[in-house]
């Protein structure tokens with residue numbers, strides 16, 4: 266039987282793996298849109314994701330655990346879905362942009378869910394430095410999700426032809 270700390274560590278490792286997979290995938294998603302604002306927002310998420318990885322590394326260090334990832338099937342599924350949607354929409358334009366935003370938001374929501382749990386647990390157990398890092402990581406994903414909401418409304422849905 267595992268204890269709470271093991272579960273905390275599992276989700277921390279899960280997010281460490283997830284952020285690395287996201288970092289690998291982002292350049293191909295950036296390439297899939299010509300919308301300047303969406304492209305810029307996705308491009309910005311590359312250094313932001315590198316910072317998230319560094320933040321997670323500091324979190325491992327703060328709790329005296331080795332930096333390690335564990336395969337996260339959820340993120341692999343969400344990234345696969347993103348790739349499938351790019352194939353399905355078959356070319357650049359407002360429909361593909363809407364698909365990209367929808368898939369990116371599914372990923373942001375996954376990250377938000379995990380970072381919320383990790384932050385809450387770190388706070389509950391008095392892991393102050395870890396909690397501060399995780400709260401910052403949570404804020405970054407929330408801000409990105411809010412930005413995508415804005416872009417969807419202003420840049421994509423307003424232009425998409427609904428049939």
Ligand SMILES: [Fe+2]
Pocket residue numbers: 284287314317376406
């Ligand atoms: Fe992230």
Ligand SMILES: [Fe+2]
Pocket residue numbers: 310372373376406409
């Ligand atoms: Fe993100």
